[in-house]
Amino acid sequence: xxxxxxxxxxxxxxxxxxxxxxxxxxxxxxxxxxxxxxxxxxxxxxxxxxxxxxxxxxxxxxxxxxxxxxxxxxxxxxxxxxxxxxxxxxxxxxxxxxxxxxxxxxxxxxxxxxxxxxxxxxxxxxxxxxxxxxxxxxxxxxxxxxxxxxxxxxxxxxxxxxxxxxxxxxxxxxxxxxxxxxxxxxxxxxxxxxxxxxxxxxxxxxxxxxxxxxxxxxxxxxxxxxxxxxxxxxxxxxxxxxxxxxxxxxxxxxxxxxxxxxxxxxxxxxxxxxxxxxxxxxxxxxxxxxxxxxxxxxxxxxxxxxxxxxxxxxxxxxxxxxxxxxxxxxxxxxxxxxxxxxxxxxxxxxxxxxxxxxxxxxxxxxxxxxxxxxxxxxxxxxxxxxxxxxxxxxxxxxxxxxxxxxxxxxxxxxxxxxxxxxxxxxxxxxxxxxxxxxxxxxxxxxxxxxxxxxxxxxxxxxxxxxxxxxxxxxxxxxxxxxxxxxxxxxx
Amino acid sequence: xxxxxxxxxxxxxxxxxxxxxxxxxxxxxxxxxxxxxxxxxxxxxxxxxxxxxxxxxxxxxxxxxxxxxxxxxxxxxxxxxxxxxxxxxxxxxxxxxxxxxxxxxxxxxxxxxxxxxxxxxxxxxxxxxxxxxxxxxxxxxxxxxxxxxxxxxxxxxxxxxxxxxxxxxxxxxxxxxxxxxxxxxxxxxxxxxxxxxxxxxxxxxxxxxxxxxxxxxxxxxxxxxxxxxxxxxxxxxxxxxxxxxxxxxxxxxxxxxxxxxxxxxxxxxxxxxxxxxxxxxxxxxxxxxxxxxxxxxxxxxxxxxxxx
Numbered sequence: 001x002x003x004x005x006x007x008x009x010x011x012x013x014x015x016x017x018x019x020x021x022x023x024x025x026x027x028x029x030x031x032x033x034x035x036x037x038x039x040x041x042x043x044x045x046x047x048x049x050x051x052x053x054x055x056x057x058x059x060x061x062x063x064x065x066x067x068x069x070x071x072x073x074x075x076x077x078x079x080x081x082x083x084x085x086x087x088x089x090x091x092x093x094x095x096x097x098x099x100x101x102x103x104x105x106x107x108x109x110x111x112x113x114x115x116x117x118x119x120x121x122x123x124x125x126x127x128x129x130x131x132x133x134x135x136x137x138x139x140x141x142x143x144x145x146x147x148x149x150x151x152x153x154x155x156x157x158x159x160x161x162x163x164x165x166x167x168x169x170x171x172x173x174x175x176x177x178x179x180x181x182x183x184x185x186x187x188x189x190x191x192x193x194x195x196x197x198x199x200x201x202x203x204x205x206x207x208x209x210x211x212x213x214x215x216x217x218x219x220x221x222x223x224x225x226x227x228x229x230x231x232x233x234x235x236x237x238x239x240x241x242x243x244x245x246x247x248x249x250x251x252x253x254x255x256x257x258x259x260x261x262x263x264x265x266x267x268x269x270x271x272x273x274x275x276x277x278x279x280x281x282x283x284x285x286x287x288x289x290x291x292x293x294x295x296x297x298x299x300x301x302x303x304x305x306x307x308x309x310x311x312x313x314x315x316x317x318x319x320x321x322x323x324x325x326x327x328x329x330x331x332x333x334x335x336x337x338x339x340x341x342x343x344x345x346x347x348x349x350x351x352x353x354x355x356x357x358x359x360x361x362x363x364x365x366x367x368x369x370x371x372x373x374x375x376x377x378x379x380x381x382x383x384x385x386x387x388x389x390x391x392x393x394x395x396x397x398x399x400x401x402x403x404x405x406x407x408x409x410x411x412x413x414x415x416x417x418x419x420x421x422x423x424x425x426x427x428x429x430x431x432x433x434x435x436x437x438x439x440x441x442x443x444x445x446x447x448x449x450x451x452x453x454x455x456x457x458x459x460x461x462x463x464x465x466x467x468x469x470x471x472x473x474x475x476x477x478x479x480x481x482x483x484x485x486x487x488x489x490x491x
Numbered sequence: 492x493x494x495x496x497x498x499x500x501x502x503x504x505x506x507x508x509x510x511x512x513x514x515x516x517x518x519x520x521x522x523x524x525x526x527x528x529x530x531x532x533x534x535x536x537x538x539x540x541x542x543x544x545x546x547x548x549x550x551x552x553x554x555x556x557x558x559x560x561x562x563x564x565x566x567x568x569x570x571x572x573x574x575x576x577x578x579x580x581x582x583x584x585x586x587x588x589x590x591x592x593x594x595x596x597x598x599x600x601x602x603x604x605x606x607x608x609x610x611x612x613x614x615x616x617x618x619x620x621x622x623x624x625x626x627x628x629x630x631x632x633x634x635x636x637x638x639x640x641x642x643x644x645x646x647x648x649x650x651x652x653x654x655x656x657x658x659x660x661x662x663x664x665x666x667x668x669x670x671x672x673x674x675x676x677x678x679x680x681x682x683x684x685x686x687x688x689x690x691x692x693x694x695x696x697x698x699x700x701x702x703x704x705x706x707x708x709x710x711x712x713x714x715x716x717x718x719x720x721x722x723x724x725x726x727x728x729x730x731x732x733x734x735x736x737x738x739x740x741x742x743x744x745x746x747x748x749x750x751x752x753x754x755x756x757x758x759x760x761x762x763x764x765x766x767x768x769x770x771x772x773x774x775x776x777x778x779x780x781x782x783x784x785x786x787x788x789x790x791x792x793x794x795x796x797x798x799x
Contacts, residue, residue, distance in 0.1 A: 034574060116542040118530045169575050187747050188659075205656060205745045213643055214655045370758050371521070378527060409536060 024190065024199040025471065025490055026219065027482070028211045030226035032187045032204035036180070037168035038155035039110050039117045044390055048482045049202065052191060054155020054174030055089035057103060062478065063302040064393040065435075066150040070098070078144035078433070079127075083152075085135045092158050093179045093194070100137040104129045105159035107139075107152075122151050122396075146433060150394045177486050193486070200485060215241065215466060221490070224465040225480060228344055229287045235466045245289055245464040246476040249298045252290075252388040253455040254337075254352070255377075259416045262333060263383050267325035269453040271333075272384070274321070275359045277313045278458055281351055289464065293457040295446035296389060296397060298478075302435065303395040303442035308450055311457075318359045327360070334362045338376060338385040341367045349386060378408050380416060386458070391479045395442050399426050402454060417454035499784055503777040510773040511563065511766065515556055518757070518765050525572045525760040546572065559766060568770070569763035573756070578767040581752065586771055588658055589748035592740070593733040595664050596672035601726075604676040608683025613710055615688060623680060630677025639670040639743040656745040667744035671737055675729050682725050686718040693717070720791055727783025731776035 033046040038054050041047055059069040070090075071083040083103070090098045107129055110117040127142040141148060155174055166173075172180045181190040181199065189202040203220060205211040208227050212235060214220045227235075236243045254272070256263040263269060282290045292310050299306035327333040335356075339349040346367050353363040363384075368376065377385055389397065400406055403426050406413040422445060429441035450457070463476045473487040526542050543549045547558065562568055568578035611623040646666060647655045654663045690696065691714050699709045738750030749768055756764035 037575075040575065113538060113541045114545065116530065116538065116545060120538055121530070121535055124535065167576075188657075203657065203745075206751075207656075207743055207745065209640060210643070210656045210743065210745060213640075213648060214657075217647055217651070217655050219655055219657065371760050375524065375527070409539065 024201045025485075025488060026201045026203055026221050027485075028205045028214055028220035028223040029202055030204070030206060030208070030211070033189060033202070035169045036172040036183075037157070038174075039106065039115065039119065039157070040169060042118050044480065047391070048480065049189070049191075050155050050172070050174075051176070051481055051483060052178040052485065053172045053176045053180060054157070055098070055176050056155050057083055057152040058149050059153065060150070060393050060479075063300060064297075065302045066147075069153075070103075070156065073149055076138075078146070079141040081139045081141070081148060082132075083137055083139070089175045089177075092173055092175045094158065094173050096158060097134075098156060098158075098175050099134040100131045101134070102156050102159045102162075104131050104137055105162045106154065106157045109157075109162050110154060119154060145430060146438060147394055147396050147430065150396075195486075198489070200488075212466075215468065218468060221471050222465060222467045222474060222488075224476075224482075225463060227464075227466075229285060229289060232289065232464060232466075233287055240469050241466050242469055243464060243466045244476060245462045247291060247298070247300075247478065248461050248463040248480065249301070249392065249478050250388050250390045250461050250480070251293055251296050251298075251392065252386065252458040252461065253293075253296070254384060254386050254458060255382075255455050256415050256453070257380060257383050258418070258454060259380070260383050262325075262335060265325045266453070267321040268327075268333065269456070271318045271321040271325070271359070272335075272356065272361065273311045273453055273456040274314045274318045275356050275361065276352055276456065276458075277355055278311075279313075280355075281348065282459055285348065285351065286459075286461070289462040290459040291462070293460050294450055295457060296392065296401070296449075296455070297395065297442070297446070298460055300478075301395075303429075303439050305443040305446040307443070308447060311450075313355075315359050322360065329360055332360050332362050334364070336364045336366055336383050338366050338368065338373060338382045340373045341369050345386065352386075377414050378412075380408065380414060382414075388461075393479065395429065395438070398422075398442065398445055398449075399430065402426065402449065415454050417452070419448070419452055419454075422448055422452070495788060496785065499781050503781050506777050507770070507773050508560075511770045512556065512560075514769040515559055515766055516552070518760075518762055519552060519555075521760075525762060563770060568767040571756075571761055571764045573759045573761045573764070578763045581764060582749070582767050582771055585747060585749045585752045588746060589734060589737055589741070589750065592664060592667055592671060592737055592746055592748060593730065595668040596675065596733055596737075597730055598672075599668050600672035600675035600679055600729075603672075604679035605683055607676075608680040609687065609710070609715070611680065611684040612687035612691065613706070620684075624684070627677040627680045630673045631681075633673065635670050635674070635739045636743060638673055639666070639740060642666045642670060656743070658746055667740050667746050670743070671733060671740040675733065678729070679722065679725065682722055683718065686721050687714055690714045690718045720787065723783060723787055723790065727780050727786075731779045734775045734779075735772040 029045055031043070031045055033041070033049045034043055035041040035046050036050060036053065038050040041050055055070045057069060057071045058066045061067045068086070070088065071085045074082045076082055085100060092098055107123065107126065109115050110119050110123060111126060125141045125143050125145050125148065127140045130138045130140070132138060155176070157168055158173055161168065161173060170183060177194055178191040178200070179194050181192050183189045187204045191200050192198070193200065205214055205220070208231055211220070211223055212227065212231050215223055215235070216238060232243065235241050256269055258264050278292050282288060282292065294308035294310050295305055297304040322328070322333060337349055337353065339345045346365070349365045349367070353365050356363050376382055377387065400411045402413055402417055402422055403411065404413070404418040404423050405411070407416055408414060425441055425445040425448060429438050429445065432438045432441060449455070463478065463480050465474060465476060467474055470491045471488060472491055473484065473489050475484040477483055526539050526548065530538055530542060540549070547555060566579065568582070570576065571578055571581055574581060607623045607626070611620040614620050643655050643666060646652045653666050654660065657663055696709060696713060699713050737748055738754055740746065741748040741751045749771065753765065753768040756768065
């Protein structure tokens, strides 16, 4: 009887399962978007999908310079910016015209303390917003910030929905090139390209092996990043799959606690930097799909520094620096190295551990779940840790990560790094009016950081995608966005 | 029977209260701050405090616990800190998926294990017995995270019969259900076999045979009826475990169930969702065990007599 009831239930439940739509182009994601309201989304997937759904005032070019998107801007004074909306992307998917009131409502809501937007901190220099007419609005700042236009990249929402507290996080309404269709309970998100009605389904497949198998079987058409190198290599060998790679800008690094007795010593940080053979890790672990980094911004960034010299392994100098710091074979340097529990990150950590062991540094690798690991890093409970900065475009990151006034909770100076010269260079760069002057100051700043080593720069991991051979038009963006779906078609 | 039912319900309520309260305090004790997760590091102290206040996280822990308990009673489990959706909506969508997977895995396990156990017991020591128990040993020994991809390689990529993963179409549940049900089938078949063998050695079975009943009649009418009790207990416990323990299978097969939601929520320190998931899992576990106990009492009247 019990078994009969169960069989009956199973039949009913199976009938409730929906069959996939074969006309859609299906995109396999390592993690699903969590929030389709651009005021609250912080994870990379949500931000990339929100770029498709919403138009924004400002975007970035290939060198990460802010460029006009919805609006052009004029600097009326260092604390007064005027934005004029153009004609592109001016219609919400609901059919209503996007106006300056919508822009003002979106940003006012981000600035509302009660709304608890995670982007409020970046925009706190906005003193007030004034709407001049349907196409024009002014931003008044409480302090000058030459990088300000670059902060206005949040998607614009309809003012009436903002005021009514509409649930954009699940049912978004924007004016971007893609329209929301549905977001099923199973996590599949369907969007429609407004130009031609082509449907795109974003499906979370957490396990990388399963994502690859689904691509091979045609259950998904496309995947991007988040694969172990050996799976990427496997995909390259498959006839029905096309793989393309391009340089990325996600910066991997090792961070130090500067208030720690050992890692607070410059000689120790320099010795560790000289003991790590990044070229070998890139060659053998990444199969070449990364490039060594000398600074947080890639050399092609408008504020990057292409002249910086890469740190090369030097065991002899490492031992000499360790001796200067008071460590030798009798009294070896012992360091704890925290990393996340992601298997690939743990693998890298054990390789670094082995490389440091070769010069007499004893490393204890401690891996934790993401919440505990990140909590420890922010609280400064570490000697050495590895992390990555993802999707960085604005050089304001230097103020946020290295200025002595950015110690947590005021910023992300997690290692408690304090350097008067760095502070001065950051402040000068922020105050500089001309982009060339700013670029020169940021270049000098990055040289100083490479000398002081609050971080050991590791590498920029390449971006890559793999598609089935009947999909055309997809291309990689340096920050990993999905904008190329605008041109993607099935042959 | 009503007295027995009331006492079991009372015990069930205490278990749920104990488990959810323990998890409430444990998740608050674990390092990691949901406000940090939501606002990031760029937020000012004012923003953090405002959000902490809005979420009620600035109240004393005891007050938060009482508020959570009153929410349980009124079925208001608060809003997810991360998804900013009512927890009850998130649980609803995910629970149905887990229930579907667990039930189908259960049916598959029972359909395989009971005939296998009966054959192994009825033909003890023969090749049938050795083969059945060999399969059973394999089922217990092979971990889910290995069996799942193996089934996908053979049945999805090789034969093309089933989709690799996801929850789309009736065929998509087959491989995850087999993966999840394999170890239950293995344990269950061994339990059916050993329980049957024990009963087959009893005096009343010899009496039945002496009365001239055929082997088939002895097995079905007498032995199986009496061997059913320990199997029933195991089934009750295992169905609860299927509901709460499908995390690995759900992750491998991208099955949008409760287990994967629980893991994601723990990582994000999404307290309301973690509490909601644990509440639902413990509720399911307790209800299934209660149902098993009631069935047990019905099958074996001595149990309720002992209790009364």
